[in-house]
Amino acid sequence: MSEQELSTEKTILEAAKKVFLDKGFDGARMQEIADKAGINKALLHYYFRSKDKLFDAIFEEAFKQFLPNISEIMISNKPIEEKVRAFVSSYIDMLLKNPYLPVFVIRELQRKPDAIVEILKKSKINPIQVALTLKQHTEDGQIIDISLPHLIVNMIGLCVFPFIGRPIIEGFLFNNNTEAYNAFLLERKTLVADFILNAIKLK
Amino acid sequence: MSEQELSTEKTILEAAKKVFLDKGFDGARMQEIADKAGINKALLHYYFRSKDKLFDAIFEEAFKQFLPNISEIMISNKPIEEKVRAFVSSYIDMLLKNPYLPVFVIRELQRKPDAIVEILKKSKINPIQVALTLKQHTEDGQIIDISLPHLIVNMIGLCVFPFIGRPIIEGFLFNNNTEAYNAFLLERKTLVADFILNAIKLK
């Protein structure tokens, strides 16, 4: 009983994740989720009361995964070069494993912008601490003076954008050569770090 | 007749653009478009046969607008510094005027990935020419050796990402202070160019 129950629930969540990530909330159909899970549609409502509830379960998980743990990496004592390389490499790795995450999160946050307020309450990110560490690097003469938001946006943007814009970039710059594009994404694990460090390091 | 007809059609297109950009194809409702245009729903079908057709009209226009004319700027004889500044500034300007464009285009391309193939046929971008110009800059000792795709992705990504990720960034790094975020976006017109030039210029 217990293991059967859990297994069904997980099966549903797995199928729901696939469908929601691919189609979005508005495009997703409960019937399609049920089919993909190989179960009856009514079972979805038995385990999760509604489409909204089922979606919320998926979204919360996805959002947590998408948000990079910048604080953790940036607050350590390591030199800035090491920090940037560690962040870029690990974040691109995550994206390679979950390439649809960014579009999904962004799409759904546009649909219900108030959701971000709820999420903010639960989260406990501390930008101030990171900003202080960053200022220290600047004062040590390691990097130029750059505000934390700009640096963070630049770092994340450089990592994420090729995944968000994949269909366009792959089409226009790679003639829809998927293999070549995968190689391109891998290259970026070091190239993006080099790019950022060149941009911010004092020489 | 003629001016009335055109006016109605334009009214519809305007309303449709707002709704589609905000809600996406799946979330958009013909009734909502009709309401926003202040007309009867059946009129939508009179001017555009179906929801699909109406959407296509909006999407094609939006996509053209979204795609930056990199070639034009990059092929000129100006020094690389001027090129980068010109591109970044003009592209961010366009995004400031059309902040929802990126999410819309990306969202809809995920829904129908084959659309990109059709678009590619119509477009006439010539990456080779741009790549040659870039190589010239490298050989002139102005910039580091970087592949065209990486450079383009970096440039566009740095411009576009703050618009795509706005709800998240504004929430986490700006405490949902919209004014502050607008200022942040404006700052980027010069900051991003500086960042890129620092990253690629040989010193």
Next chain:
DNA sequence: GTGTAATTTTGCCATTTGGTTAAACTATTT
């Protein structure tokens, strides 16, 4: 003004879709 073509509205239909209810089935307990 009258007739004709274009435009707009009303009213409606067929399909889709999230959700519910009651029945059927399974496992567990006693």
Next chain:
DNA sequence: AAATAGTTTAACCAAATGGCAAAATTACAC
């Protein structure tokens, strides 16, 4: 094995939605 609780399915419903046909209205030509 009988009863009970938990799980799954089949059948169905009401609301929403894209689309359509025909009537009504407007604009225009003559």
